[in-house]
Amino acid sequence: MTLDFYKKNKKILLAVDCIIFGFNKEELEILLIQRDFEPEKGKWSLMGGFVEENESPGDAAQRVLKSLTGLDHIYMEQFAVFGNPNREPMEHVVSLCYFALINTEILSTDYKARWFKLDKCPPLIFDHNEMVHEAHNKLKKKAALYPILFELLSDKFTIPQITLLYEAVYQNQLDKRNFTRKLLGSKLLIKLDEKDKENSKKGAYYYKVDKSVYKEKIITFLNFLPGWYEE
């Protein structure tokens, strides 16, 4: 074999597709776009794009995320590959799937995308519904061990808000009292002086994430949800 080894026609289309999660204070949502080109024009779809010659797939995914949300440095993780030769009708496209977590509030809304509640997701093109389902599963597994869900919240937040977030992600009731204790025990939160008085009479203190601890914990097991099993 020679250098021609590389020249044979083995190149294929490589795409990235992004499952963008957001949290609207009550439910987990994903950001979808309406396709404005064929095939499947007009149908809802994940945001995606092709990996260019001179970028890495991770860069491609960040580029796609930025083009849709205007945001940089989004938390993002590659979690699956969809590559059946017939998954798209026109040609064999291998897709690298990324899930991303963004704080909805920062998002400027002049882009032609719409938030959908995860459990009211419309039919999507190709195998995108399956991707969404796998992304949610992966998110649940990851977030049970790593405190990544804070990426979905603003800089300051209350403990009831975090609890609602976990309940939305796991579609499960939590004992708010015990969960509060676990959160505080994690040493991940810094209590602020301010209180949120909108959602209760007593008011709930705002907290922020201790970034130094977070950086540590995000690469270490934490196990926020013991006793939670997948599927």
Place this chain on the structure above:
Amino acid sequence: MTLDFYKKNKKILLAVDCIIFGFNKEELEILLIQRDFEPEKGKWSLMGGFVEENESPGDAAQRVLKSLTGLDHIYMEQFAVFGNPNREPMEHVVSLCYFALINTEILSTDYKARWFKLDKCPPLIFDHNEMVHEAHNKLKKKAALYPILFELLSDKFTIPQITLLYEAVYQNQLDKRNFTRKLLGSKLLIKLDEKDKENSKKGAYYYKVDKSVYKEKIITFLNFLPGWYEE
């Protein structure tokens, strides 16, 4: 945009690289090949190949694994993407990384590959050393929650053998007494009548995996190694 959208020259080379783990009764090993073509001819490398037009990346990885080991239906998992534009000198190649677990004993040895102890891995081409390192990390995380390491053992095995395996993977001493209890408590093992008398005077009973429980547990958390933290 039209169908020409797909026609633009966005195709790139997509490869799969396989980190093949084996266990020689004492240490964790990986299977490497000596490259017989340029570039980097003669240097050690992971086994890899390009994804063809009409196959999925998973199929490509199984094809690569079979071509090197002669084995079908190998346990395998995609765990990373390496795709920096300059990771290979000739051209941009995006590589999907799979780790695989095989039982060394089944392996016919007439293939031009060699087992290396994980901690005595030679310098490899490109970013392959980094891939091996990430594969090992991923294996540790996964195996702490799922009983996948049995894929590395023969159909029957003793508890001391499993313990050695876990010690090799985590490069850590285990309390054999407590670990024994945990293994038996998992209900994953079926005790056989036969004993292995070669490694001790008393002899250790052989066990086999209860496949029905295994199928269940392999998709559910088990937490074989609580208190083990990554890195």
Place this chain on the structure above:
DNA sequence: ACAAAAGTGTTGCTCATACACCCATGT
């Protein structure tokens, strides 16, 4: 008899769950 490895019993501790209860405040 003794060494050496397999495997069991027991204890103390941590931590998750369950739930009673107090706290702060708007109406």
Place this chain on the structure above:
DNA sequence: ACATGGGTGTATGAGCAACACTTTTGT
């Protein structure tokens, strides 16, 4: 005053780490 949601205290039990101890058998 009382309803409402925020938050703390405390008892129970499961499971893990530590380690003493028994079991089996080749020499």
